[in-house]
Amino acid sequence: MPPLSPASPSPSPSVPSRDSVVAALRAAGCVFAEDEAELILTAARTTEELTALVERRVTGLPLELVLGWAEFRGLRIAVVPGVFVPRRRTEFLVAEALAHAPGAAVVVDLCCGSGAVGAALAAALDRPEVYAADLDPVAVRCARDNLADAGGRVYAGDLFDALPDTLRGRVDVLAANVPYVPSDEVALLPSEARDHEPLVALDGGADGLDVLRRVAAEAPHWLAPGGCVLVETSERQAPAAVDAFTRAGLTTRLAVSEELYAQVVTGVKR
Incomplete structure (x- = not known):
């Protein structure tokens, strides 16, 4: 240099x-x-x-990892090497969740990474119960720090297997920032993501929707009546993502933010 x-x-x-x-x-x-x-x-x-x-x-270290934090909806979210760095476009997912359930009392941040989504929801809602889960132990430790002030409980494990059974049928907002990059496109990602973030947080399988389909299939068992599950996806994948939610029996809508280049699919339990 x-x-x-x-x-x-x-x-x-x-x-x-x-x-x-x-x-x-x-x-x-x-x-x-x-x-x-x-x-x-x-x-x-x-x-x-x-x-x-x-x-x-x-x-080549991402700026957020150099600083030790990322800004997300006005919050400073602590990030450490090896954790997925929250993207600004994911703020749209939080906004959609709040628009649907402004009075949510029970929130789950699935595939939580740093816990940014859970922290943002906790900051915007009136003292909700906040739960989060991730398969990656680095993410779990980071999320525990970021959700401590909100009293959040963070679990290690594979999707819903990590959550306590007492949450079944009680969740008002289930935000799942699932990996959705097709496996053969991971190598095309910018080096900041490819070289510094965990593969499990990026690789969504052959068409990028493997984890999304699992979330869609299981979410109705965890949602309260009228509760919603939200995922971020790409424009190309959006029709298949909507179909997965609809097949799970959810009332489904797609929201698009042109400004943030974000696509969010929301499914509501009838």
Whole structure:
């Protein structure tokens, strides 16, 4: 990477300038180098830490993992190496959940990753019971930290197998940010996802819908009457995702956000 040159003028010749940080990030291919530089400069407490943070970023570590947090619906969600980083487009899933069930009392964040969806729902609702589950132990530990203030309970296991039976028939909002990348397209993902996030959080099987179909089939047993299950999918996969929900006996709708390039399928228990 380009050397971090001292500021000129500067109160200390050893302190890298903002311009040198921007230059290093831009040379590494960071599209939003100026914005990233501001965040990294704010996060660094010492010159040594600043140099280390910039070096991690220019070697390809996602910015969120460099900082240790990701912004999601105005919250700072802690993220650690090896956990799926929440995407801004998933904010649309949260918005759809709140629009359908603004008074939800029981919320489940399935395939929870960092627990961002559960944390966002907890922040927007009136003290709901919050549960979350993930197959990945790194995600479970991270989600426990992010959901601690909400009193969230986080479980390790495969989808519904991880949840306590006492939740059957009680869930008002079941948000499942399932993996939906087709197996043969994982290698085409940006390196930030492909190289730094767990395969289990990305690979959705041959057509990308293996996990989604499992969630659709089981969700009616866990939802309260009028409760909803929501998943994110792609434009190409949306018709098949809607069909999976409909076949499970759910009243189904597809919502699209052009701004966020997001597709959310919602199924409501009759």
